[in-house]
Amino acid sequence: MKKALVSSKKSHATFLYIPETQSSVRSLRMPIWGPKVLAGILGVLVIYSSFSAYAISHLKFQYETSKKDIKALTEINNSQKAEIESLNLNAQKIQKQLEQNLAALEEVKAAVGLEDKGSEETKTKGKAALSTVSQAIDGNIALPFVSGNSYDLSAELSSLQTSLLSLSKKTMNQKTEIDKSVASIKDRLDYLRCVPSIAPVVAKITAGYGYRRNPFTSRGSEFHDGIDFGAPYGTKVVATGDGVVLFAGYQSGYGRMVIISHGYGLTTSYSHNSSILVKKGDKVKRGQAISKVGSTGRSTGAHLHYEVKLNGKNVNPAKYF
Ligand SMILES: [Zn+2]
Secondary structure, eight states: OOOEEOOOOOSSEEEEEOOSSOOOOOEEEEEEEEEHHHHHHHHHHHHHHHHHHHHHHHHHHHHHHHHHHHHHHHHHHHHHHHHHHHHHHHHHHHHHHHHHHHHHHHHHHHHHHTSSSSHHHHHHHHHHHHHHHHHOOOOOOOOOOTTOOOOOOOOHHHHHHHHHHHHHHHHHHHHHHHHHHHHHHHHHHHHHHHOOOSSSSOOOEOOSEEEETTTTSSSSEEEEEEEEEETTTOOEEEEESSSSEEEEEETTTTTEEEEEEEEETEEEEEEEEEEEEOOOOEEEOOOEEEEBBBBSSSOOOSBBEEEEEETTTEEOOOGGG
């Protein structure tokens, strides 16, 4: 095949098509600017298709990148959901722990008798402290629920933040109340250490507290304001609670006598001793030996006369051991 460009007149060009077979020659006549326009259109088409190819490949690349990004974001979203759920669980655990702390505190208080014994003031204080602790942890904290298909976790996060803030406040309140309770528990333990709560000597009781026949005249009755222990001469006598020796010496009728102040308006006295092992002002512990059994003073034989006074008035020592 052959193509030929034959110029004719100035304004036109004729294209001849001469097949090598015997068919006839064909011609195409067009204005002289025709080929230029065709070349221009062809050029534009070439540029346009290269741009299109580039744009398509770029879009494809962007699409792949976005797909990867979406996958990564979905993974992050899922892991955040898991994290929120785990934080929820932790918050619930903390809430439960707060409740258990309160229960433990109540147990300790009950163990040291803060709920039924002790002064009215201590009791009232203790109860007030407990009820405040109850209030502090009362009311369940609304914990956020993470729904299955939610990708926007901002509501859950904000709710979780509120819950944790609330828990943190409650924890701080509880700490304050526990500190207060610990102070009253310490007071109570101090009281329990000091209160006369054991027998001063291991021996049988030969005379109880109250009216009895006069042991000296065997006629008429007298009020016996203590308890007599029939212990052998020289038996160790011990302090029945922590305290300070208020008196250690000879007292008419009581013979060699020790008086201990335990605080809380309580004193104990130990009379008719053969010897005294402490002196005035000594600090003594419960169970510490303070004297030895004897028969000094108004006594019919070796024994210990033991008295307990509350705010200066004799009370039955048997109430304390
Ligand atoms: Zn007596």
